Amino acid sequence: MAFSKQFSFWVIFAMALTMANASGYYGSKLSTDYYTESCPDLLEISKYITKEFVKNDPRFAPGLLRMIFHDCIVRGCDASLLLDPTPSNNQTEKDTVPNSTLRGFEVINAIKAKLEEKCPDVVSCADVLALASRDAVVAINGPNWDVPLGRKDGKISLASEALAKIPSPFANITTLKKNFADVGLTPKELAILSGAHTIGDGHCFIIQNRLYNFTGKGDTDPAIEKSYADYLKTKCPPNTGNLQSSVGMDFFTPGKFDEVYYGMVTQRKGLFQSDAALLNDPETSFYVHFQAYSGGSTFAQDFGAAMTRLIQIGVLTDNEGEVRKTCGAVRYNY
Ligand code: HEM
Secondary structure, three states: OHHHHHHHHHHHHHHHHHHHHHOOEOOOOOEOOOOOOOOOOHHHHHHHHHHHHHHHOOOHHHHHHHHHHHHHOOOOOOOHHHOOOOOOOOOOHHHOHHHHOOOOHHHHHHHHHHHHHHOOOOOOHHHHHHHHHHHHHHHOOOOOOOOOEOOEEOOOOOHHHHHHHOOOOOOOHHHHHHHHHOOOOOHHHHHHHHHHHHOOEEEHHHHHHHHHOOOOOOOOOOOOOHHHHHHHHHHOOOOOOOOOOEEEOOOOOOOOOOOHHHHHHHOOOOOOHHHHHHHHOHHHHHHHHHHHHOOOOOHHHHHHHHHHHHOOOOOEOHHHOEOOOOOOOOOOOO
16 A cells, blocks of 8 residues: 555656656746747747848857847846847946947847737747747757747846956956856856857957957967967957957858867867866866867757756746837836
């Protein structure tokens, strides 16, 4: 009798676990089927519109991937990054140097506009950004990952917070690890997510000092391999301060989501000090070397898992936030 009671308990427990898994429950309040009834076409709309934009300009893929990171690391994934300045707050997260070169706001706005036609007032901008960033990476044949949904949009966006929280390309490994730990991400996830620099560009103005005046004596950062520094100098002549000049962060396969970035970092060909810094910690350095030498054996899988965690940082749910009508403006001011 006692045995059969115990047995039934475990059967029910196992069934509950399976059901929780099948319904996409992640231990947070988010769920992959959050909009199944309220906006059944959401996933298709996001995928279709994002794919069209990326087809016309593949640079939207890195742009949107960077955008979700910059949103989530400041106040959590609450679309605070998307808010435009207002008379009462003329300096939002958007108005900062790190966010000045983001690409893809038009993709988010196009998806949101279509959703407002199909299922008005239902899907948050935070969820649109989480989906579009995944769909954009998939559109360039990059890794896929689960996107649990149900985020609400925040109402506060401060330039000062973006400046304090978004990691600097000049940061050392201690600061980078702290930036990530502050939002619950591990050093290994720092190494994994930095692999996003396998796609996209860096602007020349960011590496001017690294190339031409590293210690204020007209020198080059000795951490850059000599031939790579020479190459970068041809791409970024002295005093390239404008936003026109940029260089692929992954020199060999800039449009392909692969592990080549890690090989470059091991060869001292990381574009930013923050990339090179991954070699200065046993755990991050181990990961970089492992991916470089194993041909990226687990990179796509690791990246997807880390993204599913990144996009759940500090989310607002239920009454903690709202669903904006347009992504650039809060809906209600209480
Ligand atoms: C570890 C700390 C990080 C630092 C210091 C950093 C810094 C930067 C900088 C300075 C750029 C160049 C921006 C420009 O010149 O316009 C850049 C580009 C980029 N970053 Fe990061 N990043 C970091 C982590 C991440 C993470 C975690 C992701 C995503 C998961 C990411 C995704 C990207 C992408 C995709 C680009 C290319 C953007 C484009 O071409 O439009 N970065 N990053």
